[in-house]
Amino acid sequence: MNEGSSALALVLSGDPALYAIVRLSLVVSLSAVGLAALVGLPLGGLIALTRFPGRAGVIVLLNAFMGLPPVVVGLAVFLLLSRSGPLGSWGLLFTPTAMVIAQAVLITPIIAALTRQTVEDYWSDYRDELNAMGVGPLQRLMTLLYDARIALVTVLLAGFGRAAAEVGAVMIVGGNINGFTRVMTTAIALETSKGDLPLAMGLGLILIAIVFAINASAWALRFYAERRIG
């Protein structure tokens, strides 16, 4: 209980080192969501709207990749970015950029798979109407992604939740370097093993609060938007 109250005191003290960690976590995970959205939204929409040989296999693969273990993604990105790896010359290993890449790889399948499902549902509803309006393939994709925008916010949120909560990938490719690549999850893991429970608990509290706040605002946005656009 003593540790609980010192954890709270630490959160409320506004300790700059603590808030630097929080800020980096947000920057990394939100950037990863942005990057994954750039790939996952069009990819999911495209798979939903096209028929090609092996499509069922691609969908199964995508759904399976939703459960990729973060440490495995971390290892793969580590191998790519390490000095002797194919992208070693970029010198990105143990930087926040590497962490963004790893988290983006982790959540792109989640965003693509959920987008595929959502767009396919919308398409079955819109098909006749859009065909009767003579809407071409590219316009069709844009229209469905736009009209599904509220549902897709929830999809992005699922991706963010996964990115913000994972520890394995950022630990491997970021290295948990104090003041540079240390984020909330890696800090919690470290402080717990060091025995600094107040700091670990304080970070845990903040992490939960942030995830809660983002979900609440997305829910509010959705509630408001559904009343606006139905």
Next chain:
Amino acid sequence: MSDLPITLSNVSYRVGETSILRDVNLVVRTGGPTFVVGPNGSGKSTFLRLAMGLIEPTTGTIDWAGSRDPAPRRRAMVFQQPVMLRRSVMGNLLYALEQAGVEKSLRHRHCEELLQKVGLSDLADRPARRLSGGERQKLAFARALARSPEVLILDEPTASLDPSATFALERLIAQAASEGIKILMASHDLGQVRRLAGDVVFLHRGQILESAPVQDFLAQPRTAQASAFLRGDLIMED
């Protein structure tokens, strides 16, 4: 570019083993409204979807002014349950105008004219999915007019509307017909057929049993099935 006449030659449509339409031959030409009538399950919707080019016949051919390309040029469709895009009323219309290839600078003016025409000007900013059933059909109708169609295909557009909304939509349909738009419409409401139709195609269990001017069809049906339908008997599908 034209979409008329629409010619269906020996058209059949099957889903698995079930035959929905059999050996349909019909030419839809310029002229008064053509009404497709018949009991539920007679194949009216399938017939219209084929004529619109939304589905392909299992056997037989359909052409639009001689072209076999099903992409709609000068035709538009209003469905029984139209899908409203998740945008405002005006957003829906602007979208339809854009898809119809109307130049951007002209879209807003067209949009206002169409809203005026169907009586939705006051609801321009309302989310389309918040409209009542009658208002949705008016918007769907305006969206169809946005394509400045030569043929307008309507699949029982008033089937789930109350009498006043039905009346409003019928007036719009009559007006479109008087402006020279060919109407091809399904209905099982004989009063509506009497009020709007020029000629009638009677479908029964996937086959065209009669095709005649509306007065002839109503006064002297040539088949027992049509007589029964006109008397209001329930024609059972077996």
